[in-house]
Amino acid sequence: MGVEDEAKRRFAEFAAARTPALIRVAYLLTGDQHAAEDLVQSALAKTYARWGSLRHEDPEGYIRVVMYREQVGWWRRLGRLRELVTAVPADFVMPDPSTHTDLRVAMREALRELPPPQRTVLVLRYYEDLTEGQVAEILGCSIGTVRSRTSRAVTRLRQLMPATEPVLEATP
Amino acid sequence: MSTPFEALIRNTLSEISEEASPVNLTTRALNLAHRRRKTTVVLGAVAAVAAVLISAPLALAAADRGTPPAAPSPAAPSPSPAAPFPSPAAPSPSRAAPSPSPAAPSPSPSAPMNMPSPSPRR
Numbered sequence: 001m002g003v004e005d006e007a008k009r010r011f012a013e014f015a016a017a018r019t020p021a022l023i024r025v026a027y028l029l030t031g032d033q034h035a036a037e038d039l040v041q042s043a044l045a046k047t048y049a050r051w052g053s054l055r056h057e058d059p060e061g062y063i064r065v066v067m068y069r070e071q072v073g074w075w076r077r078l079g080r081l082r083e084l085v086t087a088v089p090a091d092f093v094m095p096d097p098s099t100h101t102d103l104r105v106a107m108r109e110a111l112r113e114l115p116p117p118q119r120t121v122l123v124l125r126y127y128e129d130l131t132e133g134q135v136a137e138i139l140g141c142s143i144g145t146v147r148s149r150t151s152r153a154v155t156r157l158r159q160l161m162p163a164t165e166p167v168l169e170a171t172p
Numbered sequence: 173m174s175t176p177f178e179a180l181i182r183n184t185l186s187e188i189s190e191e192a193s194p195v196n197l198t199t200r201a202l203n204l205a206h207r208r209r210k211t212t213v214v215l216g217a218v219a220a221v222a223a224v225l226i227s228a229p230l231a232l233a234a235a236d237r238g239t240p241p242a243a244p245s246p247a248a249p250s251p252s253p254a255a256p257f258p259s260p261a262a263p264s265p266s267r268a269a270p271s272p273s274p275a276a277p278s279p280s281p282s283a284p285m286n287m288p289s290p291s292p293r294r
Contacts, residue, residue: 008202011198011202012198012202015197015198015201016196016198019194019195019196019197019198020194023192023193023194023195023197024189024190024192025189026192027188027189027191027192028185028188028189031188033192033193036192037195037197040197040201041197041200041201041204042204044197044198044201044204044205045201045202045204045205045208046205048201048202048205049205049208049209103180104180104183104184104187107180107181107184108184108187108188111181111184111185111188122181122185123185126178126181126182126185127182127185127186127189154177154178154181157177157181158177164177164180
């Protein structure tokens, strides 16, 4: 009992310390607060189930892998239902060339249009600043797959925001 | 190294991530883990009981069917098929006995066939 209580206490410390960062990543992956909470909660529960063997290793790495793979798995199971529900067009896009707010709003909408595997790769590459090799390891795929997904995602974003690059080049 | 477009992706992602509300999920995660463990244990127990409930009658039925017929079936059917087999085998000698009899008549006609010939020879 004592060992289990100790494990629970250590897990609670870990979860309390890491949940805010994990929620942010999950929010980026899902685009929805409740879905992000569900994702992190599920990943934490899976991590706790293996806590006995993980606490001497890298629980942070494990939970991230669980989270990213679970997100892609959810997407595969549910199809694009969640994307269609959350992809509501914004009605508050206002031109604001000085701070590129309009571009960021458009980018936010464009990111929502991406399928989760592509969005996941973008989050890992551009938000977490991981290398292609690290991304491949987390997602359990090849570096070539990471490269092609990233390329397809960026190309898709450029297609969704055709007027962006001239604006960015004109007003850096 | 990154293009302005990639910088825009980075900035937008950072901005979006800040919108997430921090929530303490520790208790919920622990409860979920306990629930999942309990579900796994219960499902495992149910599966084991179901396996026993299904397999035990089948095994008993197989044993019931298997044992009595198994004793007679090697004994009884084997004589009955053995009877036809030995009966051809047994009749085969008995047919062998008649077979000489057809063979005997065949010599017997041949004998008469031959008989007349020697008889005329005589």
